[in-house]
Amino acid sequence: MQFKDLKAQYLALKNEIDAQIEEVIGSSSFILGKQVAELEERLAEYVGRKYCVSCGSGTDALILAIMSMNAGPGDAVFVPDFTYIASAGAAAVRGAVPVFTDIDIRTFNMSPESLEYQIQKVMKEGKLLPKAVITVDLFGQPADHDSIIPVADKYGLKVIEDAAQGFGGSIRDKKACSFGDVSVTSFFPVKPLGCYGDGGAVFTDDEKTARRLRSLRANGRSEEDKYCNDIIGINSRLDTLQAAILIPKLKAFKEYELDNVNRMAEYYTQRLKDGFLTPAVLPGFRSSWAQYTILCKDAGERDILQKRLKDRDIPTIVYYPRCLHRQKAFEGREYSDADYLNSMEASSRALSLPIHPYLKDEEADMVCETILSV
Numbered sequence: 001m002q003f004k005d006l007k008a009q010y011l012a013l014k015n016e017i018d019a020q021i022e023e024v025i026g027s028s029s030f031i032l033g034k035q036v037a038e039l040e041e042r043l044a045e046y047v048g049r050k051y052c053v054s055c056g057s058g059t060d061a062l063i064l065a066i067m068s069m070n071a072g073p074g075d076a077v078f079v080p081d082f083t084y085i086a087s088a089g090a091a092a093v094r095g096a097v098p099v100f101t102d103i104d105i106r107t108f109n110m111s112p113e114s115l116e117y118q119i120q121k122v123m124k125e126g127k128l129l130p131k132a133v134i135t136v137d138l139f140g141q142p143a144d145h146d147s148i149i150p151v152a153d154k155y156g157l158k159v160i161e162d163a164a165q166g167f168g169g170s171i172r173d174k175k176a177c178s179f180g181d182v183s184v185t186s187f188f189p190v191k192p193l194g195c196y197g198d199g200g201a202v203f204t205d206d207e208k209t210a211r212r213l214r215s216l217r218a219n220g221r222s223e224e225d226k227y228c229n230d231i232i233g234i235n236s237r238l239d240t241l242q243a244a245i246l247i248p249k250l251k252a253f254k255e256y257e258l259d260n261v262n263r264m265a266e267y268y269t270q271r272l273k274d275g276f277l278t279p280a281v282l283p284g285f286r287s288s289w290a291q292y293t294i295l296c297k298d299a300g301e302r303d304i305l306q307k308r309l310k311d312r313d314i315p316t317i318v319y320y321p322r323c324l325h326r327q328k329a330f331e332g333r334e335y336s337d338a339d340y341l342n343s344m345e346a347s348s349r350a351l352s353l354p355i356h357p358y359l360k361d362e363e364a365d366m367v368c369e370t371i372l373s374v
């Protein structure tokens, strides 16, 4: 069994994807070819944003977002403690200090109360300027933007939505990638919408920010003259090939993949909910199920489950075994475990099961059978 079955997806879309690849190679327009603009337009329309600026990866999308806000040395950027390293690394690369917040144990997403507590802590210390908050739509469910954005507004913070895992999710009629000032996503192959290499995108409704992002991704070039530079940028563009591959993949995602993966998640929840803490989706929220993550009783139970599943050739992954406040890379700032109790619980109890739109009913049944037999 595959944790994510990229091969099954390719076989389902082979004709369209092969044709797209052939067209790009035939045109020799490898950088910023017409498929890039076409994809950006479709993505912006799908998520309900005015502008989409594609780039080289989700990490670069975060770096570009941080650069677009001029966050850097002396600034505090608030990030959940339980997420992939890039959510915080992008701020640190620009010289800003990531300040971690605890999470809600049932959704795995940023706790608005902990965010406010950490903002006040930074203000009391008086060393850093609270600048921005990076909300993360972890495992596919949008962060609780209803509660987080008012906190950010109260303290004058910009909001960056890290929707690397959240693409396709929604809160009522608003889609992931439409929350906050700037949103980012990743097209890393196993994300909800993945390409065949690295890729990412930044979204915004602000025209000036969109222009700035377009310049930043092309070494800070000015709009009129390629060799005239007013700002410092990086080189981070989405290859035309990747954009062309994403066009039919986005279509399949909208037409059936997102629905299929939601059906799979619902099946898991129905079968497993009596024995385990299955992932909670808040009322009015929809997840894109980048991961389906259960909470075991403790690390011991998780080890047993993982081993039993492995014996039957069922892959599982622990996302994330180490909280960010305990990563050596961030050891410059003093963090107290007591501020991160939920995050630490999650890191010792969470277990992610195989889930993707092409998972067969028999496979999902076998996963549940095995888990329930333990």
Ligand SMILES: *Cc1c(COP(=O)(O)O)cnc(C)c1O
Pocket (backbone or CB within 6 Å): 057, 058, 059, 060, 083, 084, 086, 087, 136, 162, 164, 165, 186, 187, 188, 198, 199, 200
């Ligand atoms: C994958 C991921 C990223 C980084 O995306 P890449 O395309 O791999 O650089 C950032 N944040 C989160 C939450 C992710 O899951």
